[in-house]
Amino acid sequence: MNLKRILIVTAGILFLSLGVQAQRYITKSGKITFYSDGPLEKIEAVNNKVNAALDSQNGMFVFKVLMKSFVFEKALMQEHFNENYVESDKYPVATFKGKVSNINEVDCATPGTYKVDVSGQLSIHGQTHPVQTTGTFTVYEGGVKGNSQFTIKLADYDIEIPSIVAGKIAEEILITVNIDLKPLKK
Amino acid sequence: MKKIILSILILGILGALYVWFFIYNKPHTDYEKSKPDFELTTTALYNDYASGKGDIYNGKVLKLSGKLSKTDDADTLITLVFVFNEGMFGDEGIRCTLLPKYNSQIRNIPLPASITLKGFCAGYNGTDVVLEQCSLLK
Numbered sequence: 001m002n003l004k005r006i007l008i009v010t011a012g013i014l015f016l017s018l019g020v021q022a023q024r025y026i027t028k029s030g031k032i033t034f035y036s037d038g039p040l041e042k043i044e045a046v047n048n049k050v051n052a053a054l055d056s057q058n059g060m061f062v063f064k065v066l067m068k069s070f071v072f073e074k075a076l077m078q079e080h081f082n083e084n085y086v087e088s089d090k091y092p093v094a095t096f097k098g099k100v101s102n103i104n105e106v107d108c109a110t111p112g113t114y115k116v117d118v119s120g121q122l123s124i125h126g127q128t129h130p131v132q133t134t135g136t137f138t139v140y141e142g143g144v145k146g147n148s149q150f151t152i153k154l155a156d157y158d159i160e161i162p163s164i165v166a167g168k169i170a171e172e173i174l175i176t177v178n179i180d181l182k183p184l185k186k
Numbered sequence: 187m188k189k190i191i192l193s194i195l196i197l198g199i200l201g202a203l204y205v206w207f208f209i210y211n212k213p214h215t216d217y218e219k220s221k222p223d224f225e226l227t228t229t230a231l232y233n234d235y236a237s238g239k240g241d242i243y244n245g246k247v248l249k250l251s252g253k254l255s256k257t258d259d260a261d262t263l264i265t266l267v268f269v270f271n272e273g274m275f276g277d278e279g280i281r282c283t284l285l286p287k288y289n290s291q292i293r294n295i296p297l298p299a300s301i302t303l304k305g306f307c308a309g310y311n312g313t314d315v316v317l318e319q320c321s322l323l324k
Contacts, residue, residue, distance in 0.1 A: 026275050028314065029260050048263075049283065049318075051275055051311055062274070066316055068245060068308040075214040082245075092244055092309040184276050 023108065025054045025144050025181035032065060033176045040168030043077060045070040052179045054144065059103030061118060063096040063177075085159050086125050094124040096131065106137050106144075113138045118148065127157040135177070143182040150175055217306045218285060218321040220247045228252025228268045228280050235310040236271075244309045248317065251302045254295075255279070262286050264293075266303065266320065275313045282317040291322055 030050035036043045051064040067088035072078040082088040098120015100106070106114045119132040135148030151172045154161065161169050223246040231250060234240040255269040255277075264284045271278035282305055284292060295301070305320030 024274075028275060028281065029258070029263075029265070049281070049308075049316055051313060053275055064275075064311040064313065066308045066311050069316060069318065074210070075212050076210055078214070088309075089241075089244060092241075093311050095312075 023056050024184040025056060025108075026184050027052050027179050027181050030063070030177070030179035032063075032178075034070075034173045035176070036170035036173040038168055038170040041077075043072070043169070043173075045072045045078070045081065047071070050177075050179070052146075052181065053184075054100070054146075054181055056103065056106070056108045056144075059100040061096070061098050061100050061120065063094075065094040065096075067092055067094060084162065085154075091125050094122070096120055096122045098131070100137075106139070108139055108144060111139050111141065116146075122152070124152075124157040125159055129156045143180060146177065146179045146181060148177045215306075217247055217304070217319045220304075220306075222247045222249035222304055225249040226251075229270070231315060232268070232270045232280055235315050240310055240315065243307045243315075246307050247304065248307050249302065249304045249323070250280070250282075250317070252280075252300070254297060254299050254301050256297060257292060262289070264289050266292065266301075273313055278313045280315045280317065282320040284320050284322070288320075288322045 028051050029048060030052045031046065031048045032050050033044065033046045047065060047070045049066065049069045051062075053062045054060070067086050068082060070078070070081065072081065098118055101117045101119060103116075106116065114137045116135050116137050117132075118135060119130065121128050122131040129152075131150060131152070133148050133150035135146060138145040138147075151174050153172050155171060161171070224243060226248070228250050229252060231240070231243065231248070234243070252268050254266055256267045258265040258267055258281075263286070266282040266284055267277065268280040268282075269277045270280070282303060284303075302323040303317075303320045304323055305317035308316040308318050310316075
């Protein structure tokens with residue numbers, strides 16, 4: 001085998017290994033629940049059609065959430081949420097664009113649980129604010145499962161609580177994220 | 187006097203029961219029984235959203251006809267996928283969550299297949315048009 005052939009084979013192996021590392025993981029059935037416990041009303045809703053994408057090389061992490069896909073136990077609450085609170089006709093999508101800052105500590109090829117730090121910009125109701133949270137990535141044979149919890153203030157996103165129920169509905173809500181990311185097949 | 191007080195009391199109780207059952211605890215809309223607001227093809231729907239003209243379908247009941255590319259099976263929920271594009275999140279197009287009562291019917295259809303369905307349009311998330319609680323019409 002001459003030198004040229006050895007160089008080509010080595011370059012090919014390097015290129016392939018880089019390609020494997022730079023894998024993108026996605027889901028279109030991620031689950032986000034929100035919960036608020038006010039003196040008047042406990043509010044809980046779930047959306048299990050969340051889009052999420054993770055670039056395992058640079059840590060880029062993106063979520064897209066359709067507001068009309070949140071399901072409440074009570075139809076009246078769902079109606080109020082869409083019409084009066086988040087105005088989902090006007091602002092149909094919430095997005096998160098951020099990074100897993102310690103992605104270099106996550107080995108997507110080795111099953112295990114890794115603690116991750118996530119920060120980025122969360123846009124809801126036409127307002128964008130920074131969010132910083134921690135979570136876990138569980139790498140398994142079929143992909144990466146991600147979990148996190150954080151709170152947001154309704155006032156930050158210009159979501160007004162009607163004066164008649166002010167003080168009776170919590171001003172902060174707890175967001176829980178559960179995603180099962182699978183490698184994107186090209 | 188007693189009669190008036192009793193009448194007011196009964197009316198009050200009836201009013202409270204009405205609010206409790208028909209307003210506060212009113213049932214979710216049954217989209218399977220709803221009349222469609224729009225009837226169109228999956229291609230027309232995707233093109234309208236992709237070109238920024240799709241907002242008129244947000245929150246509406248749609249009757250859609252098109253060629254079903256594949257299905258995504260997750261637990262008991264089956265999502266019907268009409269693929270039109272390829273992007274950051276993989277396949278892009280129209281994703282319709284099927285009411286579980288139609289699961290066995292769709293599993294028996296060889297794909298790709300031309301189908302007609304009805305469902306609630308939740309909107310476009312930048313990659314896919316999402317329909318919920320879909321029923322198979324043919």
